[in-house]
Amino acid sequence: MSEALEDIRQICNEIIKRIDRRHVADAGRANEVPQKLWDAWVETGLLGIGLPEEYGGIGGDLSDLVHAIDWQASAGLNLQSAIPNFMSRIPVVKYGTDEQRKSILPATATGESRFSFAITEADAGSNTFKIRTSAIKQDDGTYKLSGSKYYITGFLESEWCLVVARTTPYDPENRTEGISVFLVRPNSPGISASPMDIGIHKAEKQYSILFEDVVLPADSLLGPDGEGLKVMFDCLNPERLIVGATNIGSADYVLKKASEYASTRAPFDVPIGSYQAVQHPLAAAKASTEAARCYLYKTAEAFDRGEKVGIEASMTKYLASTAVSQATNASANVYGGSFADMETDIIGFFLQAKLSELGPVNNNIVLSQIAQKMLGLPRGY
Ligand SMILES: Cc1cc2nc3c(=O)[nH]c(=O)nc-3n(C[C@H](O)[C@H](O)[C@H](O)COP(=O)(O)OP(=O)(O)OC[C@H]3O[C@@H](n4cnc5c(N)ncnc54)[C@H](O)[C@@H]3O)c2cc1C
Incomplete structure (x- = not known):
């Protein structure tokens, strides 16, 4: 085991000694974030695993991250609420502009900012290529976002949502083309979200969302237009x-x-x-x-x-x-x-x-x- 992994394991063990499984179980029942566990991940820097130090993280890679999650979960301490942060940062680091990386990423390591991720739509289901949410480019470079999503975890609790939308309509011959990914503020005008009634102990709420002509600034686009796959x-x-x-x-x-x-x-x-x-x-x-x-x-x-x-x-x-x-x-x-x-x-x-x-x-x-x-x-x- 590398020295870095030894350190991570030690931090995990200290958190395991400090935080009782009961705290996470109670948060799950209430569909709330287990705040003490979240705070412990912030204080120890674990929330920054996998994020380069220049963007406020502690560095490390996906292997380090999955080790930490596995060790904590083996003690009953699941931090599911952090999953959207861990997964969504990866494409922002890889495809984001310098401005997007600097303005968005550091707060995700300090716990001040959370991500959510929205792809699923009621009609398309598992056939994600058939999503209908559209983002149409306007003459001034902005995009107009319209459509709906459901089962979106932690949407209203997040500061940023990665929304997958079509910038060109679905074409069965080229179904993978015309998909784009946007960085969206959940409190933007034109967005409404309703909590869903879910009978599962999950430490977060699920939402169905409606986008009604939401104006997205040009710099909301993450990566190239139409190549969001x-x-x-x-x-x-x-x-x-x-x-x-x-x-x-x-x-x-x-x-x-x-x-x-x-x-x-x-x-x-x-x-x-x-x-x-x-x-x-x-x-x-x-x-x-x-x-x-x-x-x-x-x-x-x-x-x-x-x-x-x-x-x-x-x-x-x-x-x-x-x-x-x-x-x-x-x-x-x-x-x-x-x-x-x-x-x-x-x-x-x-x-x-x-x-x-x-x-x-x-x-x-x-x-x-x-x-x-x-x-x-x-x-x-
Ligand atoms: C608690 C919860 C949290 C979620 N969080 C998010 C989130 O944060 N963001 C997000 O975007 N989505 C989220 N989802 C959505 C989740 O990813 C989808 O529910 C899942 O991908 C399946 O889609 P579906 O429910 O529409 O099932 P459907 O596509 O309707 O499929 C129903 C069933 O049909 C069968 N089936 C479908 N297609 C095939 C096939 N081609 N071959 C064989 N069998 C098939 C499978 O058994 C499948 O389970 C969440 C869902 C839940 C319940």
Whole structure:
């Protein structure tokens, strides 16, 4: 392990000693940011991992970041509210103008500014190329943004939202062209947002959003007009690794919890954890978790070397969500009826694991990508 990673691990361990899992669980139930954990990431500089020092970060790369997230999540300390900051900074560093980088990035490391990311639309769903939100260039160089998005995490709590829009209409023959990415202020005139009623413990709120002729200054555009696909995937590929790290760490956390419970719970006078029917699902989930973790770190290192990791990032997301679903399912069985008791703190992980199969990209789409790109099978959708 590098010296930098040793330091990060030490910082993580200090935070783990200081902050109780209960704080994060309570924030999740209230759909609020776990403020003490957020503050600890700010104070220790962890919120600046992966951001170059010249923009206020502590440097490091995606590998450092996923290690930190995995270690914290393995102790039950998920900082999901920080994910949009981590993922959205990457394309701003890569494609932003000097002015955009200097004015936007430093506050994201000090915790004063949060990002959100908006691509999903009700009609397009997983077929993101078919989004209808449009940003039409005006004679004075500004853009007029119109359309809608839904399930946008932390939109009203964010200072900046990366909005994916079409600058030319959808053309089935060239579906990847004409997509652009904009840096949008959520409080801009013409934007309205309503909180959605979500039955999942998530430390943030979800919003549906309406854009009605929102005037975007010319310098809102991130990267080249109409070539936003690469900008978008420099955000979405890291997101798949960051979310994967959260799921892998969470899988370990629930397995540890369930194993402790199974070692003492003894309705037939011997611990239930001694029964193979109880042990094996937990052990199988542990094996899946460790395999997903190896693949996560391997993919993060490839990303840091500047390699293309599209399919690998999707596969990491798939492996991590499968591992956390296996882990939470096995753990829920261990708890029996107490699985539904909020005090056992399992049901939130269980619902979150289900969600991890459906988003940020659903696992069916990932399997289709693997089938096409790695096995050479024909595209069926
Ligand atoms: C809590 C939460 C937070 C979110 N946060 C954000 C956010 O911050 N920003 C954002 O932009 N989006 C966000 N999303 C949206 C999320 O990314 C989408 O819900 C997800 O990508 C799936 O899209 P969909 O729900 O429209 O499913 P659909 O596209 O309607 O798919 C439904 C189901 O159909 C099946 N399916 C669809 N297409 C195929 C296919 N080609 N092959 C096989 N099966 C298929 C899959 O089983 C899929 O689960 C969030 C969602 C939730 C629930």
